[in-house]
Structures are given as C-alpha cells and as structure tokens.
Amino acid sequence: MTINKFCPGSTTIKSPVPEYIECPWCKGEVEIWSDEIKTTCPNCKATVFKNKAPSCIDWCKHAEECIGTEAFKRLKGPQS
Helix, strand or coil: CCCCCCCHHHHHHHCCCEEEEECCCCCCEEEEECCCCEEECCCCCCEEECCCCCCHHHCCCCHHHHHCHHHHHHHHCCCC
C-alpha cells in the first residue's frame, strides 16, 4: 500500500492553475491563480478578490508545514 506524502487538498496550492473570473466593476475576464486571493483587472485596474472557499488550510493542523509558511500566511490572511 502506498501512502501519500502530501495532502491531495494542497495540490492546487503547491501546483497552481489559472482560473478565470469576472471583474465585478467592468465585467471583463480576469485571470487569477488558484494560490492567489486577489489580483488586478487588466481592463480597469481594479483590485479583484476571489471568493474564498473553505480549504484544508482552514482546519488542518499540518497545513503550514504542508504548503510552507510563506504560502500559508499569504492565503490565511491576518488572524484576528
């Protein structure tokens, strides 16, 4: 039996893929990578945020070790 050496939920964080969302201001198409939470619209230059869906970094006690401290802090955002 093979044991995974990483969480399958972290795949899009460790190997990001582009996603395309609509700019809420100009309705243009905006490319945002799966490991980003915000980007700039190439059309109107507005800051566009991706809708944050729950992920393993929200509940897994090994998340920071799994994806790395820099990515963890960037994706988790400021803690209250």
